Amino acid sequence: MTKYARDEFDRVPETSSRQGVHRVASDAPRRRLGPILAVGVVALAIGLVAFLFLPKLGFAPTGSPLMAAGSALESPSASPSAEASQGTASQSAEPSVEPSVTPSASETLPNSGTPSTAPEEEAAALDKSQPVAVYNGTTTAGLAGRVSGTVSADGWTLGPVGNWGGMPAQTSVIYYSGAEQKANAEALGELLNITSLVDSTEFQQPVVVVLGPGFQ
Numbered sequence: 001m002t003k004y005a006r007d008e009f010d011r012v013p014e015t016s017s018r019q020g021v022h023r024v025a026s027d028a029p030r031r032r033l034g035p036i037l038a039v040g041v042v043a044l045a046i047g048l049v050a051f052l053f054l055p056k057l058g059f060a061p062t063g064s065p066l067m068a069a070g071s072a073l074e075s076p077s078a079s080p081s082a083e084a085s086q087g088t089a090s091q092s093a094e095p096s097v098e099p100s101v102t103p104s105a106s107e108t109l110p111n112s113g114t115p116s117t118a119p120e121e122e123a124a125a126l127d128k129s130q131p132v133a134v135y136n137g138t139t140t141a142g143l144a145g146r147v148s149g150t151v152s153a154d155g156w157t158l159g160p161v162g163n164w165g166g167m168p169a170q171t172s173v174i175y176y177s178g179a180e181q182k183a184n185a186e187a188l189g190e191l192l193n194i195t196s197l198v199d200s201t202e203f204q205q206p207v208v209v210v211l212g213p214g215f216q
Contacts, residue, residue, distance in 0.1 A: 126183045131159030133205040137169030137212050147192065147211060154191055159205050169212035175200045176207050 132151055136144035148161045173196045176185035184207050185197045192209065193216070 126187055128154075128156045128184070130181065130184055130206045131157050132184075132188065133159035133203070133208045134161045135164040135208065135210050136162070137164035137166075137172075137210050138215065143211055143215065147209065147215075150191070151188065151209070156188070159207075164210055166210075169210050171196060172212040172215045173198055173210045174207065175203055175210070177201055177203065177205070181206045 134144050134148040134151060136147075144161050144163065148158055152158050172192075172194045174185045174189055174192075174194050175198050176182055177200065179199070182197070182199070188207060188209060189195060189197055194209070
């Protein structure tokens with residue numbers, strides 16, 4: 001038994017269908033939350049449908065992440081054609097690297113006007129100041145004096161003039177000392193009509209004329 005006095009709340013009719021004040025009070029909030037939960041479930045279902053199926057049907061809003069992803073996926077499909085066109089343009093723009101088969105001027109005309117580089121022996125200069133010795137190797141008296149006059153009259157410098165004291169001469173000979181005196185010997189040979197020219201260092205004179213038998 002309770003220690004408190006009974007009041008009007010303790011008078012509950014026995015035939016009443018109500019089971020208690022606290023139980024009835026707890027049912028009212030449940031009835032009000034039911035519609036809210038149903039609306040939330042429906043809204044969630046609509047959101048899922050819109051998120052999963054509408055993009056596949058082409059109803060995604062402009063600027064949405066799905067549209068951005070779709071654009072990113074579509075962009076590679078157009079890149080091969082662009083790359084192909086760029087490749088064709090680059091190939092057409094590449095310069096030809098085939099070697100030219102046109103022969104150069106030096107190959108076609110190897111000898112056109114090109115001076116020869118082969119060394120040529122320069123002829124020794126004629127020097128009439130070199131002394132010319134005249135010897136008579138015949139038995140004709142005064143022959144050396146007569147020939148020396150001819151040589152001097154042509155502008156040559158005379159050296160010793162006399163009789164030949166060496167081996168008996170078989171023919172007329174002009175001896176010259178070295179290549180530098182060859183031009184002088186040739187000029188004297190034309191002057192005296194002597195064709196035998198000999199390079200010799202036996203004499204101390206640059207050019208020696210020996211008159212042999214048969215000299216005219």
